[in-house]
Amino acid sequence: xxxxxxxxxxxxxxxxxxxxxxxxxxxxxxxxxxxxxxxxxxxxxxxxxxxxxxxxxxxxxxxxxxxxxxxxxxxxxxxxxxxxxxxxxxxxxxxxxxxxxxxxxxxxxxxxxxxxxxxxxxxxxxxxxxxxxxxxxxxxxxxxxxxxxxxxxxxxxxxxxxxxxxxxxxxxxxxxxxxxxxxxxxxxxxxxxxxxxxxxxxxxxxxxxxxxxxxxxxxxxxxxxxxxxxxxxxxxxxxxxxxxxxxxxxxxxxxxxxxxxxxxxxxxxxxxxxxxxxxxxxxxxxxxxxxxxxxxxxxxxxxxxxxxxxxxxxxxxxxxxxxxxxxxxxxxxxxxxxxxxxxxxxxxxxxxxxxxxxxxxxxxxxxxxxxxxxxxxxxxxxxxxxxxxxxxxxxxxxxxxxxxxxxxxxxxxxxxxxxxxxxxxxxxxxxxxxxxxxxxxxxx
Numbered sequence: 001x002x003x004x005x006x007x008x009x010x011x012x013x014x015x016x017x018x019x020x021x022x023x024x025x026x027x028x029x030x031x032x033x034x035x036x037x038x039x040x041x042x043x044x045x046x047x048x049x050x051x052x053x054x055x056x057x058x059x060x061x062x063x064x065x066x067x068x069x070x071x072x073x074x075x076x077x078x079x080x081x082x083x084x085x086x087x088x089x090x091x092x093x094x095x096x097x098x099x100x101x102x103x104x105x106x107x108x109x110x111x112x113x114x115x116x117x118x119x120x121x122x123x124x125x126x127x128x129x130x131x132x133x134x135x136x137x138x139x140x141x142x143x144x145x146x147x148x149x150x151x152x153x154x155x156x157x158x159x160x161x162x163x164x165x166x167x168x169x170x171x172x173x174x175x176x177x178x179x180x181x182x183x184x185x186x187x188x189x190x191x192x193x194x195x196x197x198x199x200x201x202x203x204x205x206x207x208x209x210x211x212x213x214x215x216x217x218x219x220x221x222x223x224x225x226x227x228x229x230x231x232x233x234x235x236x237x238x239x240x241x242x243x244x245x246x247x248x249x250x251x252x253x254x255x256x257x258x259x260x261x262x263x264x265x266x267x268x269x270x271x272x273x274x275x276x277x278x279x280x281x282x283x284x285x286x287x288x289x290x291x292x293x294x295x296x297x298x299x300x301x302x303x304x305x306x307x308x309x310x311x312x313x314x315x316x317x318x319x320x321x322x323x324x325x326x327x328x329x330x331x332x333x334x335x336x337x338x339x340x341x342x343x344x345x346x347x348x349x350x351x352x353x354x355x356x357x358x359x360x361x362x363x364x365x366x367x368x369x370x371x372x373x374x375x376x377x378x379x380x381x382x383x384x385x386x387x388x389x390x391x392x393x394x395x396x397x398x399x400x401x402x403x404x405x406x407x408x409x410x411x412x413x414x415x416x417x418x419x420x421x422x423x424x425x426x427x428x429x430x431x432x433x434x435x436x437x438x439x440x441x442x443x444x
């Protein structure tokens with residue numbers, strides 16, 4: 001079950017400054033250096049990472065939310081007027097309500113990697129034929145992060161606290177960094193980011209309101225060897241890291257309601273910002289700002305340079321989704337537990353439109369040139385017009401639709417939670433009805 005929005009501890013809050021104030025590095029924990037870690041600053045040229053590219057000058061890399069900034073932006077994708085199921089596959093069987101892992105097509109388009117909450121990783125062709133399937137040791141809650149693919153290797157962290165690397169062609173495991181090499185991590189729910197041979201990922205630990213309960217890691221992509229870590233995070237962090245080339249910042253959030261920011265790629269800690277609720281969603285970066293959804297019912301825009309608040313927008317209910325951004329028009333799209341999807345001007349925070357989608361929105365919003373794709377707790381995937389929010393279509397699924405909907409080469413790949421009865425009823429036993437499926441949708 002999900003935690004209550006009021007669960008971040010008052011102890012943690014007393015150690016930080018009042019909500020809405022940026023906190024300097026000296027007030028926010030301590031840094032642990034596992035190994036010598038020096039990155040060449042000159043190699044990180046912001047001009048080489050335009051918004052419409054996943055990774056600069058490299059067709060062999062793809063990651064969650066379509067790139068370092070985690071914009072969820074697919075400028076070349078076309079969403080059809082109607083869709084039907086090309087194929088589907090049962091994958092998810094766990095009642096854990098965190099957003100499910102997203103299918104990820106490989107850069108060559110020949111394979112779709114689908115993580116499951118059973119700890120299996122499936123590799124299918126775009127037509128739905130199985131290439132391989134592997135069972136990992138992450139048998140308790142499985143995978144909730146989405147694979148990173150770099151030059152034929154897929155990287156993913158599990159709820160066993162370990163990081164895995166698999167050969168995309170064969171499914172053979174190339175390495176595993178055990179939870180013990182990660183200082184006893186119990187889970188990795190975030191999706192890894194990649195730059196210049198290094199993987200950046202956040203791990204969770206026991207005792208969420210005692211330090212350390214979260215650690216930012218840098219791992220060698222070739223071997224899985226830990227290179228660096230910072231254990232200042234509290235509250236068992238789930239969000240994936242985002243990297244912003246223009247401001248040279250790396251950012252993530254945590255269940256303690258704090259947004260943490262490092263200078264990149266040196267990983268010197270820069271600032272933190274306290275909200276009044278958990279931060280569950282991945283934080284996209286755009287035009288010098290970070291867009292942070294909190295369980296306190298707000299979406300914030302923070303200045304990436306120093307962490308100051310530039311604006312906030314209130315929905316009145318939990319904001320847990322991963323916002324999507326249309327960088328060409330400067331619009332941020334996000335969902336809330338008030339059952340609505342919002343479009344805001346990214347510069348001012350002004351509401352442009354909102355649309356009711358019949359259920360909580362806790363997953364990722366994907367943005368194409370004309371359409372916003374978003375899953376809902378009402379069991380449907382929605383396609384909304386970017387300019388007005390008008391519903392183009394909604395497609396029925398079985399369970400809560402919480403993964404990112406990924407448009408790729410004429411298909412839309414999406415995954416859902418399993419179907420349960422009495423999950424939130426303390427007086428009745430929870431009953432598993434049927435597994436959640438991964439779908440490939442095509443135009444009719």
